[in-house]
Amino acid sequence: xxxxxxxxxxxxxxxxxxxxxxxxxxxxxxxxxxxxxxxxxxxxxxxxxxxxxxxxxxxxxxxxxxxxxxxxxxxxxxxxxxxxxxxxxxxxxxxxxxxxxxxxxxxxxxxxxxxxxxxxxxxxxxxxxxxxxxxxxxxxxxxxxxxxxxxxxxxxxxxxxxxxxxxxxxxxxxxxxxxxxxxxxxxxxxxxxxxxxxxxxxxxxxxxxxxxxxxxxxxxxxxxxxxxxxxxxxxxxxxxxxxxxxxxxxxxxxxxxxxxxxxxxxxxxxxxxxxxxxxxxxxxxxxxxxxxxxxxxxxxxxxxxxxxxxxxxxxxxxxxxxxxxxxxxxxxxxxxxxxxxxxxxxxxxxxxxxxxxxxxxxxxxxxxxxxxxxxxxxxxxxxxxxxxxxxxxxxxxxxxxxxxxxxxxxxxxxxxxxxxxxxxxxxxxxxxxxxxxxxxxxxx
Numbered sequence: 001x002x003x004x005x006x007x008x009x010x011x012x013x014x015x016x017x018x019x020x021x022x023x024x025x026x027x028x029x030x031x032x033x034x035x036x037x038x039x040x041x042x043x044x045x046x047x048x049x050x051x052x053x054x055x056x057x058x059x060x061x062x063x064x065x066x067x068x069x070x071x072x073x074x075x076x077x078x079x080x081x082x083x084x085x086x087x088x089x090x091x092x093x094x095x096x097x098x099x100x101x102x103x104x105x106x107x108x109x110x111x112x113x114x115x116x117x118x119x120x121x122x123x124x125x126x127x128x129x130x131x132x133x134x135x136x137x138x139x140x141x142x143x144x145x146x147x148x149x150x151x152x153x154x155x156x157x158x159x160x161x162x163x164x165x166x167x168x169x170x171x172x173x174x175x176x177x178x179x180x181x182x183x184x185x186x187x188x189x190x191x192x193x194x195x196x197x198x199x200x201x202x203x204x205x206x207x208x209x210x211x212x213x214x215x216x217x218x219x220x221x222x223x224x225x226x227x228x229x230x231x232x233x234x235x236x237x238x239x240x241x242x243x244x245x246x247x248x249x250x251x252x253x254x255x256x257x258x259x260x261x262x263x264x265x266x267x268x269x270x271x272x273x274x275x276x277x278x279x280x281x282x283x284x285x286x287x288x289x290x291x292x293x294x295x296x297x298x299x300x301x302x303x304x305x306x307x308x309x310x311x312x313x314x315x316x317x318x319x320x321x322x323x324x325x326x327x328x329x330x331x332x333x334x335x336x337x338x339x340x341x342x343x344x345x346x347x348x349x350x351x352x353x354x355x356x357x358x359x360x361x362x363x364x365x366x367x368x369x370x371x372x373x374x375x376x377x378x379x380x381x382x383x384x385x386x387x388x389x390x391x392x393x394x395x396x397x398x399x400x401x402x403x404x405x406x407x408x409x410x411x412x413x414x415x416x417x418x419x420x421x422x423x424x425x426x427x428x429x430x431x432x433x434x435x436x437x438x439x440x441x442x443x444x
Contacts, residue, residue, distance in 0.1 A: 003269060003384075003387065004272075004387055004388075004431070006415075006416060006417055006418050007377060007381055007387075007388040007389070007411065007416050007417050008052050008272050008274060008387050008388030008389075008430060009049075009050075009051050009052055009388050009389055009391055009417070010051060010052060010053045010054070010055045010097075010099070010239075010241075010274055010388070010389070010390040010391065011046040011049070011051040011053070011054045011055065011391055011393075011400065012054075012055045012057065012276070012390050012391060012392040012393070013039075013042050013043070013046070013054050013055065013056060013393075013396065013400075014057055014076075014392065014393075015032040015033045015038075015039070015042075015079060015396055016028050016029055016030050016031070016032045016033055016075055016395060016396055017075075017393060017394050017395035017396055017399070018278060018361070018362050018392040018393055018394055018395075019278075019295050019360055019361050019362070019394035019395060020074075020299050020303055020304060020307050020356070020359075020360040021295055021296075021298035021299040021300070021303070021360065022075075022295065022393075022394045022395035022396075022399075023075035023395065024298040025294065025295055025298065025394070025395040025398070027395065027397075027398035028395035028396065028398065029396060029397060030075065032396055032397075033075070033078050033079045033080070034078060034079075034080075036080075036085075036088060038396075038397070039080070039085060039088070039089065040088070040089065040092045041397065042054075042396055042397055042400060043089045043092065043093050043096065044092065044093060045397065045400055045401060045404055046096060046400065046404070047093050047094070047095060047096040048404060049400075049403065049404035049408045050408065050417070050418060050419070050420070050421065051096055051391075052096070052097055052388075052426070052429050052430060053096060053097030053098065053099045053126075053128060053219075053426060054089070054096060054097070054098060054099065055099045055101075055130065055221075055241075055390060056080075056082040056085060056086060056098075056099065056100045056101060057082075057101050057130075058079075058081070058082045058100070058101035058102070058103075058132075059101070059132075059134075059135065059136055060134075060136045060138055060139045060142070062077070062136075062138050063136075063138055063306075063309075063310070065315075069302075070302055070303075070306050070317075071306075073300045073302045073303035073306070074303050074306065074307075082100030082101050082102065083100050083102065083115045083116070083119060085100075086098040086099075086100045086119055086123075086127070087118075087119055087122055090119060090122040090123035090126070091122065093123075093126075095126070095421040095424075095429075096126065096421075097126045097127075097128055097219065097426035097429065097430075098119065098123050098126050098127055098128065098426075099127075099128030099129070099130055099219065099221055099239075099426075100116075100119070100127075100128070100129065100130060101130040101132055102115070102116070102129055102130070102131070102132070103132050103133065103134045103139070104131060104132070104133055104154075104157060104158040104161035104162065105132075105133050105134040105139070105148075105149060105154050105157065105158075106134060106139055106140075106142075106143040106145075109161050109164040109165050109168065109202060109204055110168060110204055110206075110208070112129070112161075112165055113164075113165040113168035113169055113208055113210075114168075114208060114209060114210055116129050116165075116213070116218045117168075117169060117208060117210035117211075117212075117213045117218070118210055119218070120213035120214050120215055120218045121210070121211075121213070121214060124214060124424065124425075125213075125214035125215050125424060125425030125426065125427070125428075126425060126426045127213070127215070127218035127219070127426070128218055128219035128220070128221055128239070128426055129165075129218050129219070129220055129221065130221040130222070130223065130241075131158060131161075131162060131220060131221065131222050131232075131236075131237070132223065132224075133151075133154035133155055133157070133158050133224070134148070134154065135337075136148075136310075151226070151228065151335060152228055155224070155228035155229065155231075155232050157201060158232055159232055159235060159236070160199065160201065160202065161202070162220065162236045163236070164195070164197050164202055164204050166217055166236075166435075166438070167195045167197065167206070167438060168195060168204070168206050168207070168208040169208065169212060169213055169216070169217050169218075170193060170212065170437040170438050170439055171192065171193055171194075171195065171206050171207030171208040171212070172187070172191060172192055172193070172207065172208075172211050172212045173188075173191040173192075173193075173212065173437060173439065173440075174212055174216075174437070175188075175191065176188055176191030176192060176211065176212070177211060192207055193206075193207060193439050194206050194207055195207070212437065214425060215425050215426065215427045215434055216427075216434040216435045216436070216437070217435050218426075219238045219239060219426050219427060219430065219432065220236055220237050220238050220239070221237060221238065221239040221240070221241060222236070222237035222239075222240055222241070223240070223241035223242070224336065225242050225243060225244075225253065225336035226335045226336050229336065230256065230257055230260055231260060233257055233260075233261075233271075234257060234260035234261040234263070234264045234266070235264050235266075237271060238270070238271060238272070238427075238430070238432050239271065239272045239273075239274060239430070239432075240257055240271060240272070240273045240274065241274055241275075241276060241390050242273065242274070242275050242276070243275070243276055243336060243337060243340060243363045243364075244275045244363070244364070244385070245340065245344075245363040245364045247379070247380055247383060247385050250275050250380060250385035250386060251383060251384055251385045253273070253385075254273050254384060254385055254386065255384070257271075257273060258271070258273075270432055270433060271432070272387040272388060272430055272432065273386060273387050274386065274387060274388050274389055274390045275364060275380070275385070275386050275389055275390070276362060276363060276364055276389070276390045276391075276392055277364045277365075277366060277376070277377075277389045277390070277391055277392065278361045278362040278363075278364060278365045278366070278391075278392045278393075278394060279365075279366045279367075279373045279376075279391065279399075279403060279407065280292045280295070280361070280365065280366070280367045280368075280394060280399070281366075281368065281369065281370055281372075281373050281399075281402050281403060281406055281407055282369070282402065282406075283369065283406070284369060285367075285368050285369055285372065288367050288368050288369065288372075289367055291394075292361070292365075292367045295360070295361065295394055295395075296357050296360065296361075299356065299357060299360050301321060301353070304353070304356030304357065304360065305317050305321065305352065305356060307356060307359065307360065308341075308352060308355055308356040308359060311337050311338065311341050311359060312325065312328045312331075312338060312341055312342070313328055313329070313330075313331030313338050314326075314328040314329065314331075316352055319352060320352070321351070321352050321353045322351045322352070322353055323351060323352060324345070324349065324350075324351060324352070325341075325342070325345040325350070325351075325352060325355060328342065340363065341355070341359065344358070361394055362392050369406075370406040370407045370409070370410040371410060373403075373407050373410075374407060374410040374411050374414060374416070377389060377411065377416065378414065378416055381416065391403065
């Protein structure tokens with residue numbers, strides 16, 4: 001059974017589209033990745049649709065072995081840095097949450113804490129941090145590292161990294177600053193806390209040069225579904241994204257993560273689990289199917305095989321495109337994505353071509369009318385497989401417009417979706433409590 005009265009929806013704004021060939025669709029803005037006016041328009045449309053948050057991904061698009069010819073068929077080679085973009089969107093929107101991806105593998109805790117605390121103030125309490133451990137081994141080549149750390153080590157680092165960031169966010173009590181001109185006292189000295197964190201991996205003194213964020217801590221999002229990822233989510237995440245493509249798998253994941261959260265000493269009712277979903281919606285089923293088929297036909301084979309190779313963790317360009325997926329070694333990248341792909345390939349017997357066409361829209365694709373999409377959302381929600389969804393759009397702005405204009409009113413008609421933002425901050429709207437400071441007297 002659903003544990004909330006209403007769905008939570010995030011808008012995954014992958015520009016110029018989630019679908020591998022989305023940028024080629026006639027209604028797509030192929031130049032949106034580098035157009036701030038387009039990005040502002042997307043965010044404002046999502047806010048009109050009352051999405052709880054927009055989600056900006058950030059993953060290095062380049063493989064370890066660069067091949068410009070292959071890359072030239074992909075639109076995912078340029079994009080804005082997420083926190084920079086969200087800072088611009090903070091002053092052009094007023095209620096929608098702003099969640100950006102920042103890696104714990106190659107960044108430093110102090111910088112991330114300061115960036116996100118600043119974003120929380122710029123947005124008046126709407127910031128969120130999608131914690132990732134970097135699945136692409138090529139990122140090491142841009143951060144003065146010879147090789148990408150192993151999957152398990154990346155999660156060990158991530159857990160410590162997040163704890164440091166949260167400690168830095170607590171550098172100042174909520175009432176630390178006096179701004180008292182008469183006494184000449186800017187802040188109460190006893191309200192400042194120095195972290196002094198020291199470990200083999202990190203030396204971080206503090207305090208943070210930003211006051212405690214509006215939300216206490218910006219909302220923390222985590223998307224790993226491996227065993228390590230689930231443990232990390234249970235220990236620190238407020239929102240969990242997942243890539244489940246069937247309801248039984250989603251229910252199992254949902255129950256497992258909630259159980260791990262309780263075991264970690266946290267209230268599982270204070271987290272939100274949002275599977276990804278890609279709706280392809282139109283006024284009629286035939287129109288929706290036509291849109292979907294056109295997108296599928298636009299996938300260039302070179303781009304399709306390259307995308308599938310990234311998911312499989314192995315170069316598939318040397319294998320027959322109409323042959324089966326070969327055995328691939330376990331990846332140190334996105335383990336969950338690889339496992340889902342291999343399981344689907346073995347279950348269906350799909351060829352490489354069939355697999356990249358299946359994967360191009362993203363997992364959990366729903367093609368149909370607004371009622372069809374709402375049926376899917378409601379079934380998963382009522383069955384206990386989701387608190388809501390991270391909604392992906394095959395191309396922008398058209399698919400986002402169609403969802404807001406067609407699906408949102410249908411969800412509202414069914415009483416599944418709010419008709420106004422209930423609070424001022426992202427935590428308010430997600431119904432996730434503001435955390436106390438680790439230095440609070442209530443915790444002593």
